[in-house]
Amino acid sequence: MKLLIAVIQRQDEAGLIKALNAQRIGVTRIGSQGGFLREGNITLFIVIEDSRLEDVLQLVRTHCYTRTKFVAPLPPIAESGEFYPSTPIEVQVGGASVFVVRVAEQARL
Template sequence: MKLILAILSNEDSSTANHLLNKNGFQVTKLATTGGFLRAGNTTLMIGCEDEQVEEAMGLIEESSRKRTELVPTAAGYDMGRYMNLPMEVQVGGATIFVLDVEQFKKV
């Protein structure tokens, strides 16, 4: 048995959750915050059999798209004033961890 931890953008989480449920996966959804952009994201926890891992990962990948956004950078000093210059960064997509589950019990 495996535990899949998938970290994805809030914008993609509902689609991924719906797609996984539609295909028979049970999902626990956690609200989390990223460390780099300090933006909200979602972590999905999915327990599944070993042979279902590739299918689940494919569904997550299908529903998680990458996009670019402008985010403010650290303030810089220019001509006697402080400025925040936006920087273009790539967001979205998914980070997926697959862990072995030694024991599972549902009570």
């Protein structure tokens, strides 16, 4: 058995959960926040049999998109009175970060 921990963007949540549920795969959803962009994400916990791993990863690939975003970089530590021009930089966001963990035991209590 495997536990997938998938961190995805909010925009991708509905489509992925609908696709997982259509395959009779249960999901636990928790709101989370990224440390780099400081924006809201969704973390999904998905427990599956080993044989379904590739199918679930393909659903994540299909429903979680990479996007381009412009963000203002964090200013360096500056002396008092210094000016720091914050020119936005282009970054790729989205897709999914998926962690796969072996499950020794699962119990429903």
